[in-house]
C-alpha cells in the first residue's frame with residue numbers, strides 16, 4: 001500500500017466510482033516548455049477513450065505520464081484508485097516508491113507506434129519474456145497464455161517467426177499480445193497504426209476492436225477518426241496542452257463546438 005498522504009482535492013478514490021483513470025490538473029514541463037497545462041480527464045472501466053489533436057499537443061506525453069514513463073510536475077493521476085505521483089503547484093512532491101511504481105506499471109499495458117519488439121526473440125519469446133522476467137511466472141503457464149494470445153491476434157502460425165520475418169501489422173499484433181500477456185487492467189495505445197502501410201492498418205484496428213468488445217479499458221492516441229467514431233466511447237480533443245473539447249465521438253465529430261476542434265477535424269476528415 002502507498003504511504004502517500006492524499007490531499008483532499010485529489011478527489012475520491014477512483015475504484016469506488018467505477019473510474020479506471022482519473023487525472024486532475026496534470027501539468028508537465030520539459031525544461032521551460034510547458035507541455036501539459038492542467039489536464040482533467042476521466043475514463044471509466046471498460047471505456048475506450050480516443051485522444052485526438054494536432055502534433056505537439058501533448059497526447060503522447062499524457063499517456064507516458066499515466067504509465068510512469070514521465071513524472072508529472074503538478075496535479076494527480078489515479079489508475080484504478082491508486083495514485084501515480086502527486087505534486088501541488090510549487091509544493092512538495094509525493095512520490096511513489098520504486099516497488100509501487102513497478103507494481104502499477106505491471107497493470108498497465110502500452111503499445112507504441114514502433115512496435116519495440118526484441119529483434120533476437122521469436123514472436124512467442126517476445127510475448128513470454130515479461131511474465132517470466134517481471135512476474136516470475138512459470139515458463140509453461142506463460143507459454144500457454146502466449147500461445148493463446150498470439151492465436152487471438154491471428155498469429156497462431158507465426159509464433160516461431162522473428163520480428164524481421166513479420167510485416168509491420170504482424171509485429172504490432174505481437175506487441176499487443178505482449179502487452180496483454182501481463183494481464184493489464186488498462187491498455188494505452190500511442191498511435192499504434194501510424195507507422196504502418198495503409199493496407200496493414202485494418203488488421204491492427206480489428207484486434208483493438210476485439211479488445212474493446214471484450215471490455216478492456218483503453219486510451220488510444222490516434223488519427224483514425226473512423227476508429228474513434230465506431231469504437232470510441234469518448235473522444236478527447238487536445239490542443240496546446242489542454243483538453244479543448246470532449247464527449248461522445250459521434251457527436252463531437254458531427255458537431256464540434258470549439259473552433260480549434262472544427263479546424264482540426266476539417267483537415268483530417
Ligand SMILES: Nc1ncnc2c1ncn2[C@@H]1O[C@H](COP(=O)(O)OP(=O)(O)OP(=O)(O)O)[C@@H](O)[C@H]1O
Nearest residue numbers: 030033035053054055056057058059060061062221
Ligand atoms: N522528452 C522530451 N524532452 C523535451 N521535449 C519533449 C519531450 N517529449 C516531448 N517533448 C515535447 O513536448 C511537446 C508535446 O509532445 P507530444 O509527443 O506529447 O505531442 P503529441 O501530441 O503526442 O504529438 P504527435 O502527434 O506528433 O506525436 C512537443 O513539443 C515535444 O517536442
